[in-house]
Amino acid sequence: xxxxxxxxxxxxxxxxxxxxxxxxxxxxxxxxxxxxxxxxxxxxxxxxxxxxxxxxxxxxxxxxxxxxxxxxxxxxxxxxxxxxxxxxxxxxxxxxxxxxxxxxxxxxxxxxxxxxxxxxxxxxxxxxxxxxxxxxxxxxxxxxxxxxxxxxxxxxxxxxxxxxxxxxxxxxxxxxxxxxxxxxxxxxxxxxxxxxxxxxxxxxxxxxxxxxxxxxxxxxxxxxxxxxxxxxxxxxxxxxxxxxxxxxxxxxxxxxxxxxxxxxxxxxxxxxxxxxxxxxxxxxxxxxxxxxxxxxxxxxxxxxxxxxxxxxxxxxxxxxxxxxxxxxxxxxxxxxxxxxxxxxxxxxxxxxxxxxxxxxxxxxxxxxxxxxxxxxxxxxxxxxxxxxxxxxxxxxxxxxxxxxxxxxxxxxx
Amino acid sequence: xxxxxxxxxxxxxxxxxxxxxxxxxxxxxxxxxxxxxxxxxxxxxxxxxxxxxxxxxxxxxxxxxxxxxxxxxxxxxxxxxxxxxxxxxxxxxxxxxxxxxxxxxxxxxxxxxxxxxxxxxxxxxxxxxxxxxxxxxxxxxxxxxxxxxxxxxxxxxxxxxxxxxxxxxxxxxxxxxxxxxxxxxxxxxxxxxxxxxxxxxxxxxxxxxxxxxxxxxxxxxxxxxxxxxxxxxxxxxxxxxxxxxxxxxxxxxxxxxxxxxxxxxxxxxxxxxxxxxxxxxxxxxxxxxxxxxxxxxxxxxxxxxxxxxxxxxxxxxxxxxxxxxxxxxxxxxxxxxxxxxxxxxxxxxxxxxxxxxx
Numbered sequence: 175x176x177x178x179x180x181x182x183x184x185x186x187x188x189x190x191x192x193x194x195x196x197x198x199x200x201x202x203x204x205x206x207x208x209x210x211x212x213x214x215x216x217x218x219x220x221x222x223x224x225x226x227x228x229x230x231x232x233x234x235x236x237x238x239x240x241x242x243x244x245x246x247x248x249x250x251x252x253x254x255x256x257x258x259x260x261x262x263x264x265x266x267x268x269x270x271x272x273x274x275x276x277x278x279x280x281x282x283x284x285x286x287x288x289x290x291x292x293x294x295x296x297x298x299x300x301x302x303x304x305x306x307x308x309x310x311x312x313x314x315x316x317x318x319x320x321x322x323x324x325x326x327x328x329x330x331x332x333x334x335x336x337x338x339x340x341x342x343x344x345x346x347x348x349x350x351x352x353x354x355x356x357x358x359x360x361x362x363x364x365x366x367x368x369x370x371x372x373x374x375x376x377x378x379x380x381x382x383x384x385x386x387x388x389x390x391x392x393x394x395x396x397x398x399x400x401x402x403x404x405x406x407x408x409x410x411x412x413x414x415x416x417x418x419x420x421x422x423x424x425x426x427x428x429x430x431x432x433x434x435x436x437x438x439x440x441x442x443x444x445x446x447x448x449x450x451x452x453x454x455x456x457x458x459x460x461x462x463x464x465x466x467x468x469x470x471x472x473x474x475x476x477x478x479x480x481x482x483x484x485x486x487x488x489x490x491x492x493x494x495x496x497x498x499x500x501x502x503x504x505x506x507x508x509x510x511x512x513x514x515x516x517x518x519x520x521x522x523x524x525x526x527x528x529x530x531x532x533x534x535x536x537x538x539x540x541x542x543x544x545x546x547x548x549x550x551x552x553x554x555x556x557x558x559x560x561x562x563x564x565x566x567x568x569x570x571x572x573x574x575x576x577x578x579x580x581x582x583x584x585x586x587x
Numbered sequence: 588x589x590x591x592x593x594x595x596x597x598x599x600x601x602x603x604x605x606x607x608x609x610x611x612x613x614x615x616x617x618x619x620x621x622x623x624x625x626x627x628x629x630x631x632x633x634x635x636x637x638x639x640x641x642x643x644x645x646x647x648x649x650x651x652x653x654x655x656x657x658x659x660x661x662x663x664x665x666x667x668x669x670x671x672x673x674x675x676x677x678x679x680x681x682x683x684x685x686x687x688x689x690x691x692x693x694x695x696x697x698x699x700x701x702x703x704x705x706x707x708x709x710x711x712x713x714x715x716x717x718x719x720x721x722x723x724x725x726x727x728x729x730x731x732x733x734x735x736x737x738x739x740x741x742x743x744x745x746x747x748x749x750x751x752x753x754x755x756x757x758x759x760x761x762x763x764x765x766x767x768x769x770x771x772x773x774x775x776x777x778x779x780x781x782x783x784x785x786x787x788x789x790x791x792x793x794x795x796x797x798x799x800x801x802x803x804x805x806x807x808x809x810x811x812x813x814x815x816x817x818x819x820x821x822x823x824x825x826x827x828x829x830x831x832x833x834x835x836x837x838x839x840x841x842x843x844x845x846x847x848x849x850x851x852x853x854x855x856x857x858x859x860x861x862x863x864x865x866x867x868x869x870x871x872x873x874x875x876x877x878x879x880x881x882x883x884x885x886x887x888x889x890x891x892x893x894x895x896x897x898x899x900x901x902x903x904x905x906x907x908x909x910x911x912x913x914x915x916x917x918x919x920x921x922x923x924x925x926x927x928x929x930x931x932x933x934x935x936x937x938x939x940x941x942x943x944x945x
Contacts, residue, residue, distance in 0.1 A: 208876075208896050211917035213633060214787065214908075214931035215892055316627055318634070328874040328892045330820060330838035330856040345622030358625075387820075414822060414840070424627040464822065539621035542611040 175492060176501055182489035186520070189482060192475060193523035196367035197530045206370045210422050212325035217246055219303040220324055224254045225290050225380075229311035230262040232428070236311055237270045241277065245320040252278045253300055254311075257293035258285065290379070291402035295395040304387060310380040312428040314342070319423055323383045326418040333388030333415025334406060336365065337381035337423035346431050351543055352550040353429040353436070358535055359528035366421045373472035374411060375419035379403030380427070388415045401446025408454040411473060414464030433553065440554055441561035444480040448565055451477040483558035524551070635770045635787040635932070639734050639752030646717050646734070649675060649699050653719065657701035667697065671714070676700040684710075708742060722753075726760075732767075739771075743778075757788070779925055783939040787932045789913060793941055794903075794925025819855075829853070831866070838873065845877075856891060863895075881918070884927075894918070901927050903944045 222240060226233050233254065240252050254267045264282055271278045281297045294308070305327050309315065319337065326332045338361045344354040368375045377384070379402055389395070392409040399405035407417055430436040458465065459474045502509065525544050532541050615621065634640075648667060656663050656677025663675040674687065674696050684707055687694045693710050699717040706712070708725030716722070718735040726742035732749040733739055739753035743760040750768040751757060757771040762780040769775060771788040779794060819837035827841045831848030838855040839845075845859035849866040856873030857863070863877040865887055874891035875881065881895035884902030892915045893899070893907055899918035901907075903926030908914030913931030921935040925944040933939070 206896065208878075208894055208917075210633075211932070211934045211936070212892050212894070212915045213635070213934075214913045214915045216890075216912040216914065325892075328856065329858055329876045329894070330873070331840045331858045331876075340625045340627050342624050344624050345619050348616060351616070351622060354624075424625070426624065426627060535625055537621055537625070539615055542615040545609050545612050546616070 175499075176496060179489060179492045179496060182485055182492065185478075185482065185485060186489070187516075188475070189479075190516075190520040190523045193527050196363055196371075197523075197527045199367045199370055200363045200534060201530055203367075203370055205366070207420070207422065209326040209329065209418060210322065210420060212328060213321070215325070215328065217249055217321065217324060218305050218327070219249045220245070220251075220305045220307060220320065221301045221303045222250065222252045222307045222309065222320070223294060223297055223301075224252065224309050224311055225257065225293060226254055226259065226263050226267070226311040227257040227290075227293070228259045228261045228263060230259075230266060232312045233263055233266050234270070235314055236309060237267070237278065239314050239316075240309075240320075241270075241274055242317065243315060243320045244317045245324075247277060250277070250320065251303070253281050253297055254278065255293050255297040256280060256282045257290070258283055258288075287397055289397060289400070289402075291395045291399055291405075292397035294402070295397050298389075298394065301386065304385060305383060306386055306389070307383045308380055309425075310427070313339075313380060314426040315381070316425065319381075319425055322420055322423040323381070326420065327383065327385055329416075329418070331414075331416050332418050333385050333410040333413075334377045334417035335383040336375055336378050336417060336419050337425055338362075338365070338419075338421050339378065339381055339427045340424045341429040342426040343428050343431065348546065348549075349433060349436060350429050350431055351540070352547060355528050355532065355540065355543060355547060356550065357429070358531035358537075359524070361421065362531035362534050363527050365419045368472065369419040369421070371472075372466070372468065374407065374469050374476055375417050376476065377403045377407040377410070377417050379406070381423070381425040384410075385415070388413070391415075399446060400442055400449060404447050404450045405453075408450055408458060408473065408477070411465050411469060412454065412458065412461075412463045437553065437557045440557050441564075444483070444558040444561040445565050447477065447480040448562060451481060480558050481562065483555045484562045486555065487559050635768050635785060636752055638732065638750045638768065639770065642715055642717070642732065642734050646697075646699060649673060649717075653677075653699055653701040657719070664696070671697050673697040673699060676702070676704060678702055703737075777941050779941055779943045781941040783933070783935060783941070785932070785934050786929075786939075789910065789930060791929040791931075791933050793923045793927040793929075794944065826861075827859075847871075865889075884924070890914070892916070898922075900924075903927060906930070907933075 224236055237252065237254065256263050256267055267280045271280055279300060281300055283293055283296055286292060286296060305324055307320065307323055323335050323337055326335045339357060341350065341354045341357055343350050345351070365375050382403070384406065388410060392413050395402055396405045410417060430439055455474060455477050458477070459470050465473065525547065528547065529541055529544060652663050652675045656675045660678045662677055664673065666672055676698065684693060687696065688710065693712050695713045697714045698712065701719045703720035704718050704722055706724045706728060709727045710725065711729040713731050715732045715734070716730065718733065718739065721737045722733060722735040722739040724730070724741045724745055726744055728742060728745045730745065730747045733747065733751045735753040738755045739751060740758045741747070741760060741763050744762040746764040747769070748766050751765070753771045756774045756776065757769060758776040759765060759778060759781050761778045765781065765783045768785045769783065773789065775786050775788040775791045777783060777793050821837055821839050824842045826843040828846045829835060829848055829851045832850045833848065834852045834854070836854045839853065839857045841859040843859070844861040845857065846864045847853065847866060847869050850868045852870045854872045856876070857871060858876040860878045862879045863875065863881045865875065865883040867885055869887045871889045875883070875889055875893045877895045879896060880898045882900045883889065883893070884905035886904035889907045890909065890912065895918040897918070898920040899916070900922045901924065903924040906928045907916050908930035910930055915932040915934065916929050917934040919935070919937045921933070921939040922942055923939070924942050
């Protein structure tokens with residue numbers, strides 16, 4: 175039992191070191207933004223897919239924004255993927271089709287398998303361009319965003335592109351403010367550090383792009399996946415395609431405003447991520463493919479991120495059991511010193527990362543909210559663990575995955 | 588002391604100690620002093636002409652005064668709505684500018700000229716200049732920013748701190764230092780020893796020799812963009828060399844150093860994870876991307892974007908992009924030899940230098 179505990183502690187230490195490595199790289203390392211300077215080019219034709227399932231509150235915002243972006247009009251086609259909506263989504267899309275003839279081709283999906291990946295898979299019959307961009311309906315792209323997301327595809331090694339997600343409804347309540355901090359850490363530090371260090375930036379499935387030939391090579395969208403973005407990241411990687419992260423390609427999104435919606439969202443992400451871990455983890459680490467050694471290691475650690483929540487909980491439980499069994503891990507004094515050192519440095523890793531991200535964003539006073547992140551982490555660790563447990567029980571009972579759409583809070587136009 | 592009171596006091600003090608670090612958080616949560624979304628640049632998105640366009644809007648206020656001064660051949664001065672002092676020149680009036688001279692600098696005023704204007708040498712202009720006609724700068728001048736509705740010509744060893752935009756041609760003589768953005772709607776010409784950061788024009792000519800170049804690259808029949816879809820992709824782990832004169836059809840990804848032999852032609856895009864050397868007379872229909880250093884030329888033609896993550900040297904006679912399909916050439920440090928033409932953007936993030944032909 176004690177050796178299991180040692181192993182868990184080792185894992186936690188690896189993730190802690192990773193947090194510090196990424197943060198220090200962002201603060202002091204060489205920053206890679208190789209494609210952001212491409213402002214003049216023979217821009218390729220592009221298809222913009224907008225995934226929409228009951229999005230009457232937000233769909234008009236994104237379509238309006240897309241109609242005003244700076245990209246040659248004759249080279250950009252917007253396909254709103256209306257996935258079995260039962261609200262006014264279809265009606266709103268059709269109004270835009272009339273207002274902007276030839277620039278929007280709607281895809282109204284009436285039946286079929288649920289989930290974003292399944293809808294995107296069906297919409298591919300309308301796509302003929304080599305570059306595809308994907309947005310969720312609650313995003314609001316800026317004028318220069320399309321060019322910025324297309325630019326990395328001039329590199330023949332790039333199969334996927336990911337932009338930065340920025341919460342719009344930050345000031346609503348404590349949850350949105352905590353999510354704003356989390357997003358800062360995740361993108362400004364985590365994703366950009368992975369880009370800098372040539373590791374595995376993650377495709378987020380929105381504010382993102384994919385190369386059609388790469389998508390075909392890896393077998394298209396996987397509609398059995400709960401998180402098609404994670405699935406796509408790893409299949410591209412295994413086939414020798416890189417995903418580029420563009421930190422300056424920012425796009426507003428709406429974050430959940432209630433804890434119940436947030437819990438549902440993170441549970442879906444956790445299940446999808448764990449699903450990808452089981453599917454690709456071993457092959458990525460040890461298999462024969464084109465990923466480099468550092469990509470193999472980072473990719474595996476990234477796959478394990480959500481698994482760490484139940485592992486940590488289990489570690490806490492083991493530590494208690496070991497304590498009451500009277501077992502002294504290592505020699506008592508070493509254990510005490512280790513725990514003290516970890517308490518002083520290790521526990522701060524994630525907070526340090528987020529504080530650095532907020533500083534890099536040029537924000538000041540929101541750093542004061544850092545102590546409240548304990549609350550967010552607490553909710554996440556239990557939700558993610560619950561997701562992992564339900565996934566195991568689903569596996570045992572043969573229950574199918576259920577895809578939950580994230581609820582929107584914006585008022586309809 | 589009452590033990591109940593002691594326990595209550597202890598609990599109270601401990602609670603206070605625990606809550607103390609949360610006070611700034613609670614205050615911020617209540618006040619929402621920093622709760623606005625991160626400012627995402629929605630509109631200009633790095634548009635090179637952004638400052639020039641903003642200045643054109645700003646200067647509109649002086650349009651009636653400019654027209655009046657041009658019609659009457661007089662000069663005028665005054666204060667803008669935001670308190671900035673200005674001088675309006677209705678005729679080419681170097682004596683007036685000399686009169687504004689204070690030691691080695693012109694008094695900090697926005698200068699708006701309605702006609703051709705010739706600037707005295709060895710002067711510093713610390714406010715923006717608007718030129719409705721041709722702008723001819725003397726040698727060893729320092730400028731903050733210039734907007735020219737016709738040609739802008741800077742004398743040798745001049746310096747621009749922020750931006751220049753010329754509606755017609757822009758020329759910088761020997762040894763100019765161009766910090767910030769330089770754009771033209773026609774041609775940018777830089778002579779030897781000029782430093783630059785960000786240039787954008789339909790045609791950028793480096794040095795005298797560039798004038799004699801054919802504006803269209805030879806043999807560029809394939810589209811440089813990504814529209815072909817079915818392009819093949821070749822991988823190679825380790826260093827690689829494309830033999831001289833060889834024709835490659837498809838995209839290349841090299842996980843090592845790459846050398847493209849003289850006269851080779853690549854009908855596709857090329858990426859190397861290490862240094863890349865492109866020898867004499869190579870033609871590339873797509874893009875050239877290197878994760879390290881890149882050396883191109885002489886006499887090469889590259890149709891698509893050229894990106895080097897560490898440094899880039901371009902030798903004489905090389906053309907990047909074409910009149911019909913402009914492109915971007917970008918690296919942190921760029922060294923360009925006289926005789927190079929770039930159609931589109933030439934962007935050195937840290938330092939760009941024109942060097943005399945070899």
